[in-house]
Amino acid sequence: MDRVHLNPPPAADVAERADAHSVAPLLNCLLREAAAPHGGSRDADGRAPDDGRRVYRLRGSGRLLRVLGERRPAEPEMYVSDAWQRIGHAELVKLVADELRRHTGLSNHELPAEIIDSRNALAALLTARARATAPDDLYLRSEQSLLTGHPFHPAPKARGGGPVATWLPYAPEAHARFPLTLLGLREDTVVEEGDTSALDALGEAPPGYRLLPAHPWQLDLVGRELADAFADGRLVRLGTTGFDTWPTAAIRTLYAPERDLFVKFSLDVRITNDIRRLWRHDLLKLRRTDTATAAALAAIDGPAAWLGDRGYRTADFAFEELAVLVRDGLRGRVLPGATPLLAAGLVEGFEGSPLPGAQDPAAWWEAYLAQVVPPALAAFADHGVVLEAHLQNTLVAVGTDGMPVQALFRDAEGVKLLPDVSRAAGWERLVYCLVVNHLVEIAGALAAHHPTLNPWPAVRRELARHDLPEIPALLSSPTLPGKTNLLLRWTGADGADARYLPLPNPLAG
Structure with missing residues (x-):
């Protein structure tokens, strides 16, 4: 701690x-x-x-x-x-x-x-973090460890330019924890899809209303737009939850350990490339995407798991602004006795991380690859599901000895399905997320702690085990696709409009 x-x-x-x-x-x-x-x-x-x-x-x-x-x-x-x-x-x-x-x-x-x-947000986070205490729970500590954040983004800690006091109480990097704001949403204005029953257990709504939790920062951001709804009774304030939630690395996704529940909110702030709203078009395809991904992971032989996005609830007069998404918790999905850790946290480093103390780093790395790579490739090859298997959407559970024993994937919003995208485009996205964003960074972090380790022969062996027609080209190509976050932001492109440039391929060496 x-x-x-x-x-x-x-x-x-x-x-x-x-x-x-x-x-x-x-x-x-x-x-x-x-x-x-x-x-x-x-x-x-x-x-x-x-x-x-x-x-x-x-x-x-x-x-x-x-x-x-x-x-x-x-x-x-x-x-x-x-x-x-x-x-x-x-x-x-x-x-x-x-x-x-x-x-x-x-x-x-x-x-x-x-x-x-x-940069200024980072200075505020450093000051706040020095006064704070990291959570005892190792999973939460890994989620709240990303002080530097995305290693290939020009402004990874930007918080929309607002005063520090408006966002610091909700910052995972400062080890924040806070209750949810509870609203009552008049029943005739409710829009929902999927299983949202967990929201009803967060408090008690008055007759004629449904419970709608809100992120307090988002409520501050859009409060003026909701003034009429509060005035005419479409919304009523019901206080806060009697328990705290912990912001994860995604900032707008919170975990309630007492309820073993993740909730994801809209946040009208630009964080890295995007304004972090739950966009209508993504919510409307949520059930299809989540169902396909859950089926793909369930069909794979091995312990890999999907943290499903069960459903969403919102208001018809503030569809995106007040949307809340319900995500599966960890219990019953993580192997008994194992501890889930955020992959991005392993790169950043935190007290209790298994990387520095790995007794056999080569064996640790082979175990990591054996958990993370096969399910991502099988979902693509056998089910046409392109997981967004980057560092922030992958949890790796480790046993009591620190060895990786399971991978868990999350965030249906980032999943692509074939043939909604072409196989070539889907493969390029998978290679970027899984190899460039994920494995390259974990390999670099592990090698920084264990300089004699060459991580790439093991990656080649793991990839070569899988019978995908794209694998030989991946292993022989001189380049890999690298996302151009700086040029995306400079040219004002849509944050979801990934553009790539060729990077040297360590697999081909």
């Missing part, structure tokens, strides 16, 4: 750490999407640097940039007037904006502000 600090950390320390945490993903995006290696790892004058720095040429301007490290680059320096000059986070933001203007021919004033908001 994290130590409780009675005094906040020095402001200078917080600023330095916030800059360092924010520089790494921004550099990852810039170097992936708008730069190319310059002479391998050689310096501007052709000499190989002796400190592990790598040199890149920026595509927009042709300028040279060098960084320390590869997986989480740090200490950026620009080559100016025949010398390397260190640049901080603020200068890097200006550099990124200038490079993208040159590279795309487009201007964007919103994204630089979003990147700065992400």
Whole structure:
């Protein structure tokens, strides 16, 4: 459990750490999407640097940039007037904006502000986290561990630019926990589909009303729009739940351990690429997608499980704003005696993570692959289900010895079905989510703790066991698809409109 600090950390320390945490993903995006290696790892004058720095040429301007490290680059320096000059986070933001203007021919004033908001939010999270206590429950600790967050997004911690006080009480990174707000929704305005009975057990609604829980932050965001509904009685306030819920890594998805219930809400805030609403078009296809995915996972030989999205409830006059989705809990789905952990938390690191102390990292990695890879491939090959098997949608349960024994997948909103998308598009998405976003990151984190481990032969062996026509090309292709989050945000593309560029394929080495 994290130590409780009675005094906040020095402001200078917080600023330095916030800059360092924010520089790494921004550099990852810039170097992936708008730069190319310059002479391998050689310096501007052709000499190989002796400190592990790598040199890149920026595509927009042709300028040279060098960084320390590869997986989480740090200490950026620009080559100016025949010398390397260190640049901080603020200068890097200006550099990124200038490079993208040159590279795309487009201007964007919103994204630089979003990147700065992400850095400032991180500073607030660092301060709050120093005063907080991590949950005793290892699963919850893994969900609330993502201080840096998405390693390839320019603004992974942006919170919509609002004042810190409006969002910090609901931040998983600050180990928040809070009750749900309970509303009564007049029965003639209720819209629901699927099994929402768990919502009725959260409290008691007056006659003529149904219970509708709300995320307190979302209620603050859309409160003015609901004034008429409160005034005419379509909505009534019923207080709060008598128990706390814990925000998970997804922020708007909360877990109630006492009820073993996940609830997912709309949140009218841009987090990474999207405004996080439960969109009408996604809700209307929820039952079809969830049913197909549940059937696919149930048919697979092995312990893999699907945390189903059972149903949703909302108001006809605020369909997206007040929507709440009911998701399966963990009990009865996680193997007896096993502890589920968020895959993204394994990459970020948290007290109690099995990665640092793995006695046999090669065996640990083989066990991890054996749980995660087969169900994702079988769902695609045998059932036409494209799981969004990235780090935040995958839980890996470990036994008492820390070895992976089960994978659990979640979030029907991100699942694609064939033939709604073509097989080629579905395969590309699966490769990005499962291999690039997920396995590459877990492999990197494991190798950082155990430097003698080469993780890629085991990945090749695991993939080669599966009889999919796409596998030989995957294992021989020089490139893998990498999502372009920086360019997506800069060009104002729809966050769901994934665009990819080729990345070096470690499987082909």
